[in-house]
Amino acid sequence: MIQSEHEVLIELIRRSPSLATRLFAELGFDTPKYTSIRVETTDIAADHHHLVILLLDGDTIVLAVVVEVRLHEHEEFRDWVPCAADVWARHRRPTVLLVFAPRPTAQRLRPPLLVGHPGLTLSPLVVGPETIPVITDLQTARELPELTLLSGTAHGEHHHDVLQAIAHALKALEWPMRAAYVEHLARRLSGPSISKLDAFMTTVGSGRSIVAATGDEVKEEPESHQGVDRP
Incomplete structure (x- = not known):
């Protein structure tokens, strides 16, 4: 059962792990050639902030990707080095740390983490x-619902065409995941944006009102932000 905002985004990535590889190019990272992609089942995901994706060429792992989600300014990231080291030690294959931070707090996460040993640093992607x-194109929203919903988390407040795309993307999800994402958005959007999304959801028929789904009154302002796969 999805119980936190972090789990919502982790589940989106779990459903469509190619989200990671789609964004590598934007980050200037060259993805090695691979023929398949899978999500690794591991205890590293016990706190619901982690996910491990493996890229394989045939039976050979060519890249391990430790996926993290960070939504709030106050969250710690000192466990990133041991997490990445653990995955590297388990597979002895190239390993990278990919951090999804769809809020403006992303900037503070980019500096390299200095371990202390000469030349040993971890620079998160x-x-x-x-x-x-x-994402505002409705056909794209229907074909790539997970990417569209990630777009909604990052841009829904300031690009209302994205909200219409979200309404279409939600139809591709089963109800528990749909309800969890709607509740996640309700914490992120202002009252006017929630009302617009409500209207789009009603028109498209993608589920109950966002207010009905959360049991909350529409907020005037979003809360403070402080401290399956498709190729």
Whole structure:
């Protein structure tokens, strides 16, 4: 059962792990040639902030991707080095850390983490709002619902055409995931944006009102932000 905002985004990526590889080019990272992609089942995901994706060429792992989600300014990231090291030690294959931070806090996550040993640093690949595409095309929304919903988290407040795309993307999800994402958005959007999304959802027939789904009154302002796969 999805219980936190982090789990919502982790589940989107789990459903469509190619989200990671789609965004590598935007980050200037060269993805190695691979023929398949899978999500690794591991205890590293026990706190619901982590996900491990493996890219394979035949039976050989060519890249391991440790996926993290960071939504709030106050969240710690000192566990990133041991997490990446653990995955590297398990597979002894190239390993990268990919951080999804769809809020403006992404900037503070980019500096390298200095371990102390000469030459040993970890520079996270950070997916911030500027990396996530603004998806407004409805056909794209229906074909790539997970990417569209990630776009909604990053851009829904300031690009209301994205809200219409979200309404179409939600139809591709089963109800528990749809309800969890709607509740996640309700914490992120202002009252006027929630009302617009409500109207789009009603028109498209993509589920209950966002207010009915959360049991909350429409907010006037979003909360403070402080401290399956498709090729």
